[in-house]
Amino acid sequence: MSASSYDVLIIGAGPAGIQAAIHACRRKAGVLLVGRPENSALYKAHVENYAFVPGVTGGEELLRTGLNQVRGFGAEITDEDVLKVAHEDGLFQVELESGRTALTRSLIFCMGVAKTKLGVPGEEEFLGRGVSYCADCDANFYRGKVVAVTGDRSAAVDGALTLLGYAAKVYLVARELHVSAELLARLKASPVEHIPASIEEISGEEGVDTLFLNNGETLRVDGLFIELGSKGAMELATQIGVQLDAEWFKYIAVNRKQETTLPGVYAAGDITGPPFQIAKAVGEGCIAGLEAAAHVRRLQPAGEESGPDHIQEGR
Numbered sequence: 001m002s003a004s005s006y007d008v009l010i011i012g013a014g015p016a017g018i019q020a021a022i023h024a025c026r027r028k029a030g031v032l033l034v035g036r037p038e039n040s041a042l043y044k045a046h047v048e049n050y051a052f053v054p055g056v057t058g059g060e061e062l063l064r065t066g067l068n069q070v071r072g073f074g075a076e077i078t079d080e081d082v083l084k085v086a087h088e089d090g091l092f093q094v095e096l097e098s099g100r101t102a103l104t105r106s107l108i109f110c111m112g113v114a115k116t117k118l119g120v121p122g123e124e125e126f127l128g129r130g131v132s133y134c135a136d137c138d139a140n141f142y143r144g145k146v147v148a149v150t151g152d153r154s155a156a157v158d159g160a161l162t163l164l165g166y167a168a169k170v171y172l173v174a175r176e177l178h179v180s181a182e183l184l185a186r187l188k189a190s191p192v193e194h195i196p197a198s199i200e201e202i203s204g205e206e207g208v209d210t211l212f213l214n215n216g217e218t219l220r221v222d223g224l225f226i227e228l229g230s231k232g233a234m235e236l237a238t239q240i241g242v243q244l245d246a247e248w249f250k251y252i253a254v255n256r257k258q259e260t261t262l263p264g265v266y267a268a269g270d271i272t273g274p275p276f277q278i279a280k281a282v283g284e285g286c287i288a289g290l291e292a293a294a295h296v297r298r299l300q301p302a303g304e305e306s307g308p309d310h311i312q313e314g315r
C-alpha cells in the first residue's frame with residue numbers, strides 16, 4: 001500500500017489533538033488527525049468548568065463540535081489507532097491500524113493518559129454516572145452528597161481532602177496508605193473517614209449507590225472517585241527516543257514551545273502531565289499546532305507551499 005504524506009500528523013483525537021489540528025491548518029499545513037474520539041478522556045465527561053461554555057455540557061458533544069471545526073479547516077481525520085512510529089532523516093513513518101503508512105515531517109503526540117483502572121464489576125458501567133477518575137473535575141457534582149475515594153497514594157488522599165469542600169461525607173477506602181507523614185497528618189486531622197478495606201464491586205441502578213467491600217461490609221455512597229494515579233500512553237513516544245519527564249518518568253518532557261527532545265516532535269495535553277484539564281490541553285494543543293507548522297515551513301524550500309489552498313493565513 002502506498003504512503004500518503006503530510007506536513008503535520010497528530011496522534012490523538014481529544015481536546016489537545018483537535019486544537020493542534022485547527023492551529024496547524026490555520027498555518028496552511030497539510031494535517032492528518034488520527035485517533036478515536038470515543039477513547040478520549042472527555043467522551044463521557046460532563047463539563048462545567050471550561051470558559052465560554054456555560055452550564056453543563058457533555059464531552060461527546062464538545063468533541064463532535066471540535067472535530068467538525070477541524071474538518072472545516074481542511075484537515076483529514078482518521079478514526080483509528082497508530083500502531084508504530086519510526087523516523088529517519090527527519091521524516092516520520094506512522095503505521096496505522098488499517099495497514100496504511102503515513103509520512104510526515106512533524107508529529108504531535110496528544111494520546112492523553114490511560115487512567116489506572118480498579119478492575120472491579122460496575123466500574124465501566126457507572127463511569128460518568130457516579131464513577132469518576134478526577135476529583136478536581138467532578139467534585140462540584142457531589143455537593144452535599146456522600147462520596148468515597150479509593151487509592152493508597154497521595155493522589156487519593158489529596159482527592160479526598162479536595163472533596164471535603166463539596167461533599168457532606170467523604171470516605172477513603174484503602175487497605176494501607178503510602179503517603180508522606182505530613183499528608184497523613186492532614187488526613188487524620190480532617191473529617192475524612194479512612195476505611196482499611198478494598199472495593200470488590202460497585203453497584204447501583206441509575207447511578208452508583210453501594211460499594212461492596214472485601215471485609216463483607218457495604219458502603220452507601222452517591223459517587224466513587226478512583227484515584228490510583230495515571231499510566232502514560234508512552235510506548236509510541238519512547239519507540240523513537242522521545243524523553244520522559246525527569247520527575248515522574250511517565251509523561252512526555254516538553255518545553256514552553258511544546259517541543260519534545262526530538263526535533264519535529266511535539267506533545268500536548270494530558271500526556272505532558274497534570275493538571276488534567278481541557279483548558280490546559282487546548283492551550284498546549286494551540287502552541288504545538290503552531291510550532292509544528294512553523295517547523296515544517298522552515299524545512300521547505302522558499303516559495304513551496306502545502307496544505308489546504310482555501311485557508312487564509314491565520315494570526
Ligand SMILES: Cc1cc2nc3c(=O)[nH]c(=O)nc-3n(C[C@H](O)[C@H](O)[C@H](O)COP(=O)(O)OP(=O)(O)OC[C@H]3O[C@@H](n4cnc5c(N)ncnc54)[C@H](O)[C@@H]3O)c2cc1C
Nearest residue numbers: 012013014015016039041045082112137269270276277278
Ligand atoms: C470522567 C471525566 C470527567 C472529566 N471532566 C472534566 C471537566 O469537567 N473539565 C475539564 O477541564 N476536564 C475534565 N476531564 C479531563 C479532560 O477530559 C482531559 O484533561 C482531556 O480530555 C485531555 O485531553 P487530551 O487531548 O490530552 O487527551 P484525551 O482527551 O484523553 O484524548 C486522547 C486521544 O488519544 C487517542 N489515542 C491514544 N492512543 C492512541 C494511539 N496509539 N493511536 C491513535 N490515537 C490514540 C485516544 O483515542 C484519544 O482520542 C475529565 C476526564 C474524565 C475522565
